[in-house]
Amino acid sequence: MPRKLAxxxxxxxxxxxxxxxxxxxxxxxGQSLARFVAWVMSDVLKVRRGVVDENLRYAFPNLSDxxxxxxxxxMWEHLFLLVLEVAHAPRKIHETNWRRYVRLDxxxxxxxxxxxxxxxxIVTAHFGNFEIGGFMLGLLGFxxxxxxxxxxxxxxxxxxxxxxxxxxxxxISKHGGYDEILxxxxxxxxxxxxxxxxxxxxxxxxxxxxxxxxxxKAIALLSLEHNAPMAVCCARRLGRPMQFEMKVNGIADPxxxxxxxxxxxxxxxxxxxxxxxxxxxxxxxxxxLHRRWKDPRPAKRRAGRAA
Numbered sequence: 396m397p398r399k400l401a402x403x404x405x406x407x408x409x410x411x412x413x414x415x416x417x418x419x420x421x422x423x424x425g426q427s428l429a430r431f432v433a434w435v436m437s438d439v440l441k442v443r444r445g446v447v448d449e450n451l452r453y454a455f456p457n458l459s460d461x462x463x464x465x466x467x468x469x470m471w472e473h474l475f476l477l478v479l480e481v482a483h484a485p486r487k488i489h490e491t492n493w494r495r496y497v498r499l500d501x502x503x504x505x506x507x508x509x510x511x512x513x514x515x516x517i518v519t520a521h522f523g524n525f526e527i528g529g530f531m532l533g534l535l536g537f538x539x540x541x542x543x544x545x546x547x548x549x550x551x552x553x554x555x556x557x558x559x560x561x562x563x564x565x566x567i568s569k570h571g572g573y574d575e576i577l578x579x580x581x582x583x584x585x586x587x588x589x590x591x592x593x594x595x596x597x598x599x600x601x602x603x604x605x606x607x608x609x610x611x612k613a614i615a616l617l618s619l620e621h622n623a624p625m626a627v628c629c630a631r632r633l634g635r636p637m638q639f640e641m642k643v644n645g646i647a648d649p650x651x652x653x654x655x656x657x658x659x660x661x662x663x664x665x666x667x668x669x670x671x672x673x674x675x676x677x678x679x680x681x682x683x684l685h686r687r688w689k690d691p692r693p694a695k696r697r698a699g700r701a702a
Contacts, residue, residue, distance in 0.1 A: 400549075407550035417482040422636040425479040426472075433471035437464070443684050450683045454604040469679035476636050477524050483637060484530055485561055497531055498633065501643040505626050508646070509537050514580040514623040518614060520591035520670045521682035526559070527639055528630035529587060533562030540579045541587045544569040573613075580621045588614050591670055593689050601664045604671055606688045615662035624648040625662065627669035631677055645669040 417425060436442045447470070451463045458466070488496050508515055517532075517539065519525050532539055541559065543566050546552035556566050564587075567575050579586055591603075594611040601610050618625045627644045647656050647665055656662040674681045 403548040403550055406548055407554065410551065411554070414478075414482045417479050418486065422479065422483065426476060426636055429472045429475035429479065432475050433468050436471045437468040446686060447683045450685075450687065451678075453606055453688065454683075455678070466679055467683070470681070470683055473632070473680050474682070476632070477526070480524055480632075480637055481526050481558065484527060485558065487637065488530070488534065490534060493531065493534060496637050496639060497527075497630075498638075498640045499642075500640055502641055504646055505628065505643050506537075508624045508626070508648075509585060512583050514583050514621045515585040516580075516614065516618045516623045516625045517585060517587040518590045518625060518627045518666045518670070519587065519629055520674065521589060521685070522591075522670070522674050523629045523631040523677070523680050524639060525589065525630060528628060528641060529559060529564040530562055531630065531639075531641060532587075533564045537585065538563035538565065539585045539587045540565045540567055540576070542567050542569050542572060542576065542589075576617065580617060580623055586617065586623075590614055590666065591687065592685060593687055596691055599660055599663045600692075601660070601667045603667050603687070607690050608667070608688055609690075610663050610667060612659050612663070614666070615656075615659045618647070618662060619649055619657070619659065622649045624650075625666060627666050627673070629673045631673070632680060642673070644673045 420428070437444065444467070447467045448463055451458065451466055455463070455466075505515075505517075519528060529539060529541060541564055543559075545568050546555065559566055567579075576586060588611075590610065594609040596609070598609040599612045599615070600607050602608070603610075615625075617623065625647045627646075629642055629644065631640050631642065632638065633640050645665070647662060648654060649657070656665045
């Protein structure tokens, strides 16, 4: 255990040094560096190249091999820019100047719900700079509770959670936090979920980019059981680092007379469709690294579900 803690601390110190370096350089310099590192990761080291290429081939079947490689390289650039932006955000974005960095699109609908006192469920994906999205909601006066997996490195876990909590984004552990989630929604609070990862075989199977994908049932269940409006949101980068658009891609309200998402499967498919729409607008800002479309179910079961 002492040896593991020593290694974890060394990793933590290295990361803090890298963040200090990121804060010391300008965003334009950081973007140039991100392009170089992206080329190394994608074309030289070929990190998870097979997974990324397979995902892109299924999601965009009309893209050529060269276009898919270019998109994969831009995805890696986005990942490093995300870290750069997280390092700069607490120092640059404040209550008085946030309009210089963030543009709002359709957020007024979400604000009305957040001010109504009703419980709210916010759904997003590993798209754009989702960390900035949570940071900005807190900065605008709307604290959220986010479900996240505890990192194996306790020093990194505390450091990242300090950034998330700086403006009022509270973290609930993915393991053993269900009662806390119920308490938040029962008190009219706001829960936020990253809802685009593989959820296991015994989950809700939906279509995502034209392929069967496993999604958590609990997100839709919480919305329906608590009559909580569900908003699909994102914080997309606009052209250059530290310029974002916070956008609401859709809202489903269980109380609305026109609501057509009255079952867990319907609501899960609805928010997956909204996530797909926002990813297609800027596919280079999505994490194609995930094995999102794993399907270990027997062939007969797959065919039955498809029918």
